[in-house]
Amino acid sequence: MIGxxxxxxxxxxxxxxxxxxPTPVVDITPPGLPxxxxxxxxxxxxxxxxxxxxxxxxxxxxxxxxxxxxxxxxTLVEASSGNTAMGVALASREMGTNAWLFVPEGSGASRxxxxxxxxxxxxxxxxxxxTTGAQRRAVKAASxxxxxxxxxxxERTDNLMAHLTSTGPEAWxxxxxxxxxxxxxxxxxxxxxxxxxxxxxxxxxxxxxxxVPAEGSNIPGLRFHDPDTVRLHGLVDPGILLRVTEQExxxxxxxxxxxxxxxxxxxxxxxMAGVVKAAxxxxxxxxxxxxxxxxxxxxxx
Numbered sequence: 001m002i003g004x005x006x007x008x009x010x011x012x013x014x015x016x017x018x019x020x021x022p023t024p025v026v027d028i029t030p031p032g033l034p035x036x037x038x039x040x041x042x043x044x045x046x047x048x049x050x051x052x053x054x055x056x057x058x059x060x061x062x063x064x065x066x067x068x069x070x071x072x073x074x075t076l077v078e079a080s081s082g083n084t085a086m087g088v089a090l091a092s093r094e095m096g097t098n099a100w101l102f103v104p105e106g107s108g109a110s111r112x113x114x115x116x117x118x119x120x121x122x123x124x125x126x127x128x129x130x131t132t133g134a135q136r137r138a139v140k141a142a143s144x145x146x147x148x149x150x151x152x153x154x155e156r157t158d159n160l161m162a163h164l165t166s167t168g169p170e171a172w173x174x175x176x177x178x179x180x181x182x183x184x185x186x187x188x189x190x191x192x193x194x195x196x197x198x199x200x201x202x203x204x205x206x207x208x209x210x211x212v213p214a215e216g217s218n219i220p221g222l223r224f225h226d227p228d229t230v231r232l233h234g235l236v237d238p239g240i241l242l243r244v245t246e247q248e249x250x251x252x253x254x255x256x257x258x259x260x261x262x263x264x265x266x267x268x269x270x271x272m273a274g275v276v277k278a279a280x281x282x283x284x285x286x287x288x289x290x291x292x293x294x295x296x297x298x299x300x301x
Contacts (some may be wrong), residue, residue, distance in 0.1 A: 163194025263295025
């Protein structure tokens with residue numbers, strides 16, 4: 001498990017997966033923290049699909065097609081609350097294959113329209129079933145045809161590897177390796193684990209903090225710690241997790257937008273709330289966090 005101090009390990013990063021141009025890192029230090037603390041945020045909402053999930057989608061699609069002679073003969077199936085679906089639609093069009101995406105109703109009208117406009121086959125699933133229900137339906141659909149391939153971001157380690165090979169190296173370069181704490185929201189857990197592992201292999205005293213919803217809170221993009229259902233959650237030490245409420249996430253989302261002039265999603269607000277809680281007891285140091293997606297993704301419900 002990854003604990004509060006990231007253990008140094010030697011793990012070769014494979015060169016698989018395509019990535020976009022680096023997303024920027026900005027100083028977003030909030031008021032109320034000790035004067036020696038700096039907070040940096042990596043703006044993943046500026047990826048082509050407007051979220052950090054572009055990286056995961058590109059990695060998964062690239063790996064799925066690695067030994068396929070005719071990408072156009074294959075249909076890649078995935079379930080997502082929206083951002084990964086958007087990334088898979090983009091990557092599939094770029095790489096000349098087909099995408100069939102299972103997305104819960106109510107995942108954002110603008111995002112759903114963009115997915116459909118990219119030519120992906122889109123199946124809307126009952127909102128009450130959530131992402132878990134979409135996963136079940138996607139697996140069942142993929143099993144019926146030998147020309148379909150289920151990507152399965154929640155069941156595989158591609159999520160972690162995508163960040164180990166792209167987000168982590170970018171963050172290391174952009175911060176000149178000067179990071180004392182890394183804070184990330186936990187959805188599948190890939191961002192926390194992938195970036196955390198890359199930085200932790202190079203920074204012996206790196207502290208990791210994962211942000212999850214408080215009991216009774218629903219924050220799009222984040223999930224409760226659930227190692228029985230989400231494979232990567234089994235690699236996360238529950239002791240490094242901080243819980244934030246919907247209200248805290250909303251408050252900091254608005255603060256980010258006011259100070260950065262860039263709309264962000266609720267999970268960015270949650271990440272910032274986690275930063276404030278984790279960093280207030282520091283004397284000094286650099287805290288790095290990830291703002292996972294753009295606020296545009298949530299227009300239309």
